[in-house]
Amino acid sequence: MKKHHISAIVISLITILAGIIASFEFHKLHVSESLYPSERLSSEGMLSDYFSGIKDTNGDTKVYFFDSGKPGATVFLAGGTHPNEPAGYLASVIILENLIPEKGRVIVIPRLNNSAFTCTDPMEAFPQSFHIDTDKGPRKFRFGSRATNPLDQWPDPLVYSHKPSGQQYSGLESRNLNRAYPGSPKGTFTEKVAYAIMQMIEKEEVDISYDLHEAAPEIPIINAIVYHEKSEDIAMYSILELEMEGLQFTPELSPKNFHGLSHREWGDYTKTYPFLMETSSPVQGRLRGKTNEELILNGVSENYKIAKETGALRIAYRDEGEQLEHRVGRHLSGFMAIINSYNEIHIDNTVKISGLPAYQELVENGIGKYLNN
Amino acid sequence: MNFELIILLLMLASFAISVFVLKMPAGVSLILAAVVGGLVDGHGIPVRQLVEGGFGFMEAIMIIATAMIFMKIMESSGVLALISLGIIKTFHKKPSLLIIVIVLFVMFPGMLTGLSSTCVLTTGVLVAPVLLAIGIPRLAAGSLIAMAAVFGEVAPPISIPVMIIGGGVDMPYIGFTIPLLLVSLPAALFTAIYFRIRFVKKINLDLVLEKLNLIENDQRGFKLYIPLIFVIGYMISEIVFHEYFLHLGVPLIFTIGSVLGIIISPKTKIIKVSRKALRMALPVIVILVGVGMFLQILTLTGVRGYLAISALQLPDAVKYMAAAVMPFMGSAYASASVIGVPLVYVFIGKSAVVVTASLVMMAALGDLMPPPSLLCAYAAQTVGVKNHFKILKQSIIPIIFSMFVAIIVLIFAEDISRFFF
Structure with a gap:
């Protein structure tokens, strides 16, 4: 030989x-890891109940209903559009596991792009999961990808043309759920999931919708509430309320020509008031140091501290780090502030909820205290 | 010394030892360097991370494999030879135009595949006799083909080094057409004119045709061109008329093109041609797998962030010197991934798209450089020269001009961006 x-x-x-x-x-x-909804859960459904084209696929995902039994507004909260943005996912889990509806209803989908929870992104070296300490021991949560698993949708085109606007993005974005709205029943896997979500928002007559995200500290839209023009009053009131709590949020108007995103298309195609919230997450940043679970949880990055000091970039990073409690806490406070502002403007169709920890409580007690297992 | 720097130095040292001492291929050496990085940072052999990184360029790998088979089928069908013949018959009265068209023709497969070696091994092979027949010496003909291959790799629509850098900095592959043309076309035109002035006088068509001995009348006629027209037409149509064309993906388009080629030229020995094509593509495919693993480990260990943050702190003058080092990595893809990614951060404040285009021009010149000197080696085989370093020597003036263009574009990246976008 x-x-x-x-x-x-x-x-x-x-x-x-x-x-x-x-x-x-x-x-x-x-x-998938188990989730433990609060005792006030009214019913569970599947996203495929709204569009059978995604039934028995990785795109189908659980839809949780919390109905107070008293007439009022309907709120929809989505976590996990991008499963590599853990604060958005965990905030929706905390709401799912603690919510008490008192007036109106709340619909929660924690794993909005379920397929993207089944993979990670090559060359990003992300951990596949992270752990939160609870009284009963550590609880594991999935860390996924920004995009649909290529096993569910492949190959990517060289250029992705958004339907129906025709706006062009790089081919990779064809698997990004937050570029796929309003979706299409005959489109790609991701477009079908987007279509199902649009159907759900419409059929359930959702009044307020949230899409929870995170972004790298060097991205310009950070620590922000992105709103559709019709949601402007609610967004401004809630930012004022948050400021009084000591939390700074930047208002970002959804650009009219930036298509496929939830804050644009949910508002254009349905009656809902859409909001997208962003926090600063060093684990997503290109300047980050070691990529590991500790960075997801503690958000401490010497590199971002240095980058901020050089002044070469606009960096949204706190010197003490961007801890997960802080990021999840911001989402929860933003969620509550928007509901309060909506109620002030729509006094004849309000929604009332309780059971959720305030920002300071979450930071002091840790996330684990608010997880059921 | 910073621990990330130690990891990086050990990874680079193991890469160098593997290439120069153990004589391993560049791709395998990148994989070994990635394993060393994982071990030094205390991850053991991080199998999942390595495998995941290895899939980072899966799409590009499939494009290269299917495109190489397609180009080889086109070569064996005779269509590329017919195009060569057409070029010389059409342009023999205008030698400058003839050389420019030849350069563009050689660039063509690289523009479609993003792979410089495809240019030398397909269209380069076909034009080599033409270049020799019109009086260009062997070394110069080899240099012209190798340089055109570099420009083909850079020019749009597909530029793999741009995708490598884009993958490292989260930048979509959009808006690169003009910047890539801006760095590749002037350099390509200069190279064509440079060799035209130095070596090409009047062309005697009869003498050239006699030397070439090409078959002028192929019975299959227009049919021969159908696969080529299909591939180019469908790729463009899929983007421009996306509402009417089913999305097939580039690998499938090339595969259908290959099937059409076999149907039109049934004598093509598909197994033999495919094996030959894949054998040529394999070293580059292994490099892409290795680059993916290397980048994954750089990210895992924090070295990528260290490079980016160090680059951010460099003084301006040093930044341009760091960019000028790019060709000396000996491989466009390695240069794009190892130096290109942090350099995009170095030039933050300028248009990232234009900066990347200029960096890619410099990185692509790396395919000419030792130790592998891959393009020079292929070009030497094509024109029948034993010492491929003589081809590199012959290419010095076009290389310097290409670097000059790239650095000018880099310096004025922001102004160029404002002018065009």
């Missing part, structure tokens, strides 16, 4: 072995 044949056999065996080991790791991503 020639030398290069031996090399080929050895390399092939190593490749097969690595593939087998990695396949077990990747397979784990397809097992």
Whole structure:
């Protein structure tokens, strides 16, 4: 046997072995962690109830209903549009596991792009999960990808043309749920999921909608509430209320020509008032140091501190770090402030909820205290 | 010394030892360097991370593999030879135009695949006899083909080094057409004119045709061009008329083009041609897998962030010197991933798209450089020269001009961006 044949056999065996080991790791991503809704949960459904085209696919996801039994407004809260933005997902989980509806209804979808929870992004080196300490021990949560799993939608086009606007994005964005609205029943996997969400918002006559996100500290739209023009009054009132709590939020008007995003298309195609909230997450940043679970949880990054000091970039980073409690707390406070502002403007169709921790409580007690398991 | 810097130095050292001492291919050496990085940072051999990184350029790998098979089928069908013949018959009265068209023709496969070696091994092989027949010496003909291959890799619509840098900095592959043309076309035109002035006098068509001995009348006629027209037409239509064209993806478009080529030229030995094509593509495919793993480990260990933050703190003059180092990595893809990504951060404040285009021009010149000197080696084989370093020497003036264009574009990136966008 020639030398290069031996090399080929050895390399092939190593490749097969690595593939087998990695396949077990990747397979784990397809097992969803359990969520424990509060006792006041009224009913559960599936997103495919609104569009059967996603039934029995990775795009289908649980929809949780909290009905107070008293007439009032309907609120929809989405976490997990981008499963690599953990504060958005965890905020929706805390709401799911603690909510008490007192007037109107709340609909929660914690894993909005369920498919994107089943993969991570190559070359980003993200952990596949992170753990939150609770009284009963650590609880595991999935850390996923920004985009739909390529196993569910592939290949990407060179250029993604958004339907129906025709706006063009890079091919990768074709798997980004937050570029796919209003979606299409005959479109791609991601467009079908987007279509199902639009159907749900319309059929449930949702009054207020939230899409919870995070972004890298160097991204210009950070620590912000992005609002549709019809939601402007509510957004401004809530930002004032948040300021009185000591929380700074930047108001960002949804650009009319930036299509496919929830804050634009939910507002354009349905009667709902849409809001998208962003916090600052160093684990998503390009300047971050070691990529690990600690960075997700503590958000401490010496690199961002230095970058801020150089003044070369506009950096939204606190010197003490961007802890997960702080980021989730901001989302929860933003959620409550928007409901309060809506109620002040729509006095004949209000919604009232309780049971959620305030920002300061969450920061002091930790997230684990508000998780049921 | 910073721990991230130690990791980086150990990774680079293991890469160098693997290439120069163990004589391993560049792709395998990148994988070994990634393993070393994981070990040094205390992750053991992070199998999941390595495998995940290896899939980072899966799409590009599939494009390269299918495009190489397609180009080889086109070559064996004779259509590329017919195009060569058409070029010389059309432009022989205007030698300057002839050389420019030849350069663009050689660039063409690289523009579609983002792979410089495709240019040398397909259209380069076809025009080599034409160049020799019109009086260009072997070394110069090899240099012209190698340089055109570099420009083909940079020019739009598909530029893999841009995608590599874009993947590292979260930048979509949009808006690159004009900046990439801006860095590649002037350099390509200069190279064509440079060799025209130095070597090409009047062209005697009969003498050239006699030397070339090409078959002028192919019975299959227009049919031969159908696969080529389909591939180019569908790729463009899928983007421009997206509402009417089913999205197939570039690999499938090339595959259908290959099937059409086989139907039109049934004598094509598909297994033999495919094996030959994949054998040529394999070193680049392994490099892409290695680059993916290397980048994944740089990110995992914090080295990527360290590079980016260090780059942010560099004084202005040093920033341009750091950019000028790009060609000396010996590989466009390695240069784009290792130096290109942090350099985009260095030039924050200027248009990232234009900056990336200029960096990619410099990175692409790396395919000419030792140690691998891949393009020079392929070009030397094509024109029948034994010492491929002589081709590199012949290319010095076009390389300097290309660097000059790239640096000018880099310096004025923001002004250029404002002018065009």
